[in-house]
Amino acid sequence: MSTAPKAVVFHTSTSSTELDCNDDDIVLITHSKSGANCVLKKFGAHVLSYQTAAGKPLIMISKDAIMDGSAAIRGGIPLCFPQFGQPDKSYLQHGFLRRNKWTVVEGSEFDTDDAAGIKLELELKDVTVARGDGTWGNDTKLNCKCILTVSIDDKSMTNTLEMQNLGTDAFDFQVLLHTYYLVAMGKALDHELCNVKGFEGYMVDDKVSGETYTLGSDPVTIPDVIIDRVYTPPDGTIDLNLTIAAGVDNLVELTANGDVDGTKVPVSGVVWNPHKIKAEAMGDFGSDQYNDMICVEPGLLSNVPQLKGGKTATFTQVMTSI
Numbered sequence: 389m390s391t392a393p394k395a396v397v398f399h400t401s402t403s404s405t406e407l408d409c410n411d412d413d414i415v416l417i418t419h420s421k422s423g424a425n426c427v428l429k430k431f432g433a434h435v436l437s438y439q440t441a442a443g444k445p446l447i448m449i450s451k452d453a454i455m456d457g458s459a460a461i462r463g464g465i466p467l468c469f470p471q472f473g474q475p476d477k478s479y480l481q482h483g484f485l486r487r488n489k490w491t492v493v494e495g496s497e498f499d500t501d502d503a504a505g506i507k508l509e510l511e512l513k514d515v516t517v518a519r520g521d522g523t524w525g526n527d528t529k530l531n532c533k534c535i536l537t538v539s540i541d542d543k544s545m546t547n548t549l550e551m552q553n554l555g556t557d558a559f560d561f562q563v564l565l566h567t568y569y570l571v572a573m574g575k576a577l578d579h580e581l582c583n584v585k586g587f588e589g590y591m592v593d594d595k596v597s598g599e600t601y602t603l604g605s606d607p608v609t610i611p612d613v614i615i616d617r618v619y620t621p622p623d624g625t626i627d628l629n630l631t632i633a634a635g636v637d638n639l640v641e642l643t644a645n646g647d648v649d650g651t652k653v654p655v656s657g658v659v660w661n662p663h664k665i666k667a668e669a670m671g672d673f674g675s676d677q678y679n680d681m682i683c684v685e686p687g688l689l690s691n692v693p694q695l696k697g698g699k700t701a702t703f704t705q706v707m708t709s710i
């Protein structure tokens with residue numbers, strides 16, 4: 389594993405950017421055996437990029453992303469916990485993990501023939517931002533620690549978030565990996581080249597139109613407006629298995645699974661693209677960059693059992709370039 393590179397590159401679909409790795413906030417993982425690499429920020433334990441051994445970048449980052457720690461980073465993989473969206477208004481949208489600086493777990497770096505990776509951790513006591521003044525505020529008796537493990541090999545990246553309830557009171561939670569896939573050649577609106585297969589039979593909650601329905605056999609594509617849909621699995625489906633076509637010559641297989649204290653929980657998914665009008669309205673997103681991305685976000689969103697004191701929940705996604 390390289391520990392002190394001078395600069396690294398991460399990608400939008402039309403450009404790449406060099407980051408100063410002398411910045412203490414940047415973590416670079418290189419899988420020496422294959423040459424695959426991944427760039428993270430300690431702020432948010434935020435994956436900014438993953439590039440396969442073949443040199444294919446899978447993750448999109450906004451060219452206008454705010455990187456100074458004053459806001460959540462637009463693009464990459466924002467971590468959402470203890471809530472997705474803002475069902476509980478007493479603290480911020482998508483929770484506090486993406487707005488606080490994490491610490492590298494000492495001695496956690498590894499680089500073997502099989503894979504390279506690292507762990508970062510964040511404890512509630514070290515959370516300074518976005519706790520709100522209610523459920524997770526400073527007065528709460530709730531306590532938890534989150535550990536993110538990122539592991540890469542030649543063509544896949546695995547992200548595992550472990551959530552430990554360090555307190556005695558149980559808490560409700562949701563967790564989601566808000567992954568921005570880079571759509572090669574800016575083809576996000578091309579239904580042949582950019583689509584998601586594997587949600588057939590899932591219950592769809594369309595947050596834009598307000599409709600709910602069961603998805604038929606068609607793949608999910610980005611319509612002529614913003615897409616913001618939650619896909620809930622039918623009874624009996626537990627793990628998520630998707631194939632994401634992300635532009636020219638870019639197919640990704642995504643699997644995700646999660647458990648609460650050892651009991652598996654059905655995995656939901658969200659598909660989001662801001663389209664033109666919302667992209668233009670977002671200060672931290674290039675106005676044309678909706679062509680470069682599709683968010684496919686696996687998570688534990690509904691009927692998630694409470695996490696009891698002293699117990700652990702885990703959530704994992706594996707993306708593989710195929």
Ligand SMILES: O=P(O)(O)OC[C@H]1O[C@@H](O)[C@H](O)[C@@H](O)[C@@H]1O
Nearest residue numbers: 473481482566616617658660685
């Ligand atoms: O702007 P944020 O907080 O990063 O959220 C981006 C989007 O994230 C998606 O997952 C949500 O479904 C959208 O409703 C939301 O707009």
